Amino acid sequence: MRTSIATVSLSGSLTEKLTAASRAGFDGVEIFENDLLASPLTPEEIRARCADLGLSIDLYQPMRDIEAVPAGEFARNLRRARHKFELMRRLGTDTVLVCSSVSPAAMDDDALAAAQLSELADLARDFGIRVAYEALAWGRHVNTYEHAWRIVEAAGHPALGTCLDSFHILSRGGDPKGIEDIPGEKIFFLQLADAPRLAMDVLQWSRHYRCFPGQGGFDVAGLLGHVLRTGYDGPLSLEVFNDVFRQAEAGPTAVDAQRSLLLLQEAAGVAEPPAPVVPTGVAFTELLTPDAEPVAAVLGALGFVRTARHRGKPVDLWEQGQARILVNTGAAGRRDGTALAAVGLESPDPAGAARRAEALLAPVLPRRRAPGDAPLEAVAAPDGTELFFCATNRPPLPDWRADFADVPHAPPADGVTRVTRVDHLALTQPWHHFDEAALFHRGVLGLDAQESVDVADPYGLLRSRAVTGADGGVRIALTVGAAPTEDGAHAQHIALATDDVVTAARRFRAAGGRLLPIPANYHDDLAARHEFADGELEAYRDLGILYDRDAGGAFRHCYTATVGRVFFELVQRDPGYRGYGAPNAPVRLAAQHTQRSDRP
CATH class of the missing domain: 3.10.180.10 (2,3-Dihydroxybiphenyl 1,2-Dioxygenase, domain 1)
Known part of the structure; x- marks a missing residue:
């Protein structure tokens, strides 16, 4: 399925956000109004920039406090909407998000809301635009997707549909099964976000603690399944407000976001990346150090013995029981001393584990391999730790220890294995x-x-x-x-x-x-x-x-x-x-x- 991300989910300027989304493999973006207002680029330049990056502009958002208001207020809203629809035509996007009103002026009148949204949709249709009406979890009168859909259904306008947002539905404990009663063609847009389960005001929860699917406590995959059973064929789009993401580098955040959607599609049964290969143990840990002596002293006192030396690198193998620690002294330039740089994971299928990691956007690390070296695959974890998929003494799989030559050694002085x-x-x-x-x-x-x-x-x-x-x-x-x-x-x-x-x-x-x-x-x-x-x-x-x-x-x-x-x-x-x-x-x-x- 096509994937999209709201620019509010990433940090930086609009140009930086668009570049990060493109490099992470997204098909489109939602342009958040504040990002556009703060950009020095014209709408036409933003449209061209997105085209150059291979991105569609799937949604412009949001329009607020539109419906169920007095006539004079609604007239001003239509004037504002006309300006936004002109802007959207310049951007080259055809769907606008309208959030349920939180205005004190809004009235608890579904018939009025439906009539005014229908009139808004009439205006939007003149510009070739669709209106996606979304229930905010803290909406003044409309705060559930069921209520928003009843209003859209009552309006009966072809240019008016609904936008479903997983956070707004699941944060209120809503039952997403009812989504299947909505015709797929009337779901104009789908926004996805997860969140940790917190006991707090839903507005603050939404504005600061959303996260990507799979990182929180919501059943986003279950909700997606209900949406897909309606026949919805639009993009899967991420809208995540998160204080950490707003301060982190946009590139890695966008990759993390795309990975979350790949895993979400797998969980929902609409994508099949290579199957997970769960590691069964720790083959080795690797310490990178500019000075092996302090490390060797600790390892020796723990009962480890230096048993082998890498054939082509300054790396020693220390062993005790099934615990193996590599001490790599190729770190003369390190300023923070000894660090845990790599982990070897025992894998039933190292090649399969590497294929899954690559399919899920894990950075594959280049490895200089001398003739005869074991064919180890490595990827980088988010913290930079190198993860090797390997086998220890499990023919016919290549054994990573083949890269090491034994060195003369004696068992621990007390002859006792302390570490297993x-x-x-x-x-x-x-x-x-x-x-x-x-x-x-x-x-x-x-x-x-x-x-x-x-x-x-x-x-x-x-x-x-x-x-x-x-x-x-x-x-x-x-x-x-x-x-x-x-x-x-x-x-x-x-x-x-x-x-x-x-x-x-x-x-x-x-x-x-x-x-x-x-x-x-x-x-x-x-x-x-x-x-x-x-x-x-x-x-x-x-x-x-x-x-x-x-x-x-x-x-x-x-x-x-x-x-x-x-x-x-x-x-x-x-x-x-x-x-x-x-x-x-x-x-x-x-x-x-x-x-x-x-x-x-």
Whole structure:
């Protein structure tokens, strides 16, 4: 289906918005009145610019407070409408959005509203224009799509139809099934937006918190299904008012918007991109660092062993159990020290995963491949993390480890495997990519997204949303808060699974590793909330181990000091526990801030 986007959904000048929409693959745009008024281009120049970019102008919007008003007011409205219809003829667009009135002068009189809208449609027809009447969720008298349709039906004018807007319908808890009673040819336009479920004034909700389909809590795909069953064949258009989008770069936002429509069409059964290939585990994580020594010291204390070296790059492979960490020293120019740069995802079908990612507009990363290198495909996540689709020891699929040559090594000095695998990853997102990241990991990778949670930070608020595979083989916590700081308070981290966190933490400390100190007040409170075996709480207090419990079991975890922008977490997870220790996050964040301020 054709796709369109309202210019109000993007930041920048009108020219920048049009360029971003075109590059993201949209077929058309809705021109928002304020964008046109602020543009130095004439309507004819805007029309030509859109044509050059391959964009149709699908809608001009909005006209407000038109109907059900006293005769004198309506005469002034018709005069205003004539000027707008002249403008639209110059723009080359044939559909105008008319919002249900919010004017105090508007009367609760459907017959009058129908008569005046019919007269407006008479004038519009003279200009070759159609009028799409939309019920605003906060309309003075008309605030549901059913009511708007009754007025349009009563008017019975061929140039008058309705505009359906998913936000206005779903934010009021409306039942979209009734849409199927509207003839498809009388649905002149369809606007789509999602939103998180919030308890607040609907106008403020609409103006600040809308998001792209799949990023909120509404069943936009279900609504689209009802619309399509009417025979509607117009564009799928996004109208999203969002404070973050208004400040973010237009190009990536437009790509995110287009991806949301591709996924929406898939969910509604009208498009078939390559099927999702859900990753089954973490093959490796890659740390990029200008100095391998501090990283090697932490890994060694954790019980990792350097087992191999890349055949053509300055990359070492460190292993323990099923956990593998690459240390890449090709980062001499980095100023922020060590960072988590890439993740290898175990995939049942790496080529299929790459095809889906590309079809859903994930940036495919070029890779210089020497003869004999494993044919790995990589795409960029919204935060810039490189995601590799790969296989480990699963013939006949190519094994990514074939790029590495073994180096002489001995097992850990104590001969004990402390870490079994990667439990989860925590990736810090740029503030303007949080919703995009959740949609990307859900849609492109096929992971399930959990509810977003807010965590108190000593210097602000941190949002987190986990995406997981059905079997827990891949768990990624996406976080956003204040800008990343040197102490790692909002840094990335790698959580390593262990069967015995107390023993693992003791051995890490005995090997010279530094654990994050946790305030005694935390463990005093823990004693009040839970009962522990003799000596258990004392061990937690000594090692800085935090504790959480849900209906599925317990979660014990502790943290290392930070290296650059990365730190490690040791995790002992009962099989039924599904969380990430979120109640303990404020304590961890405060402890990291304290550790930073205490340094000389």
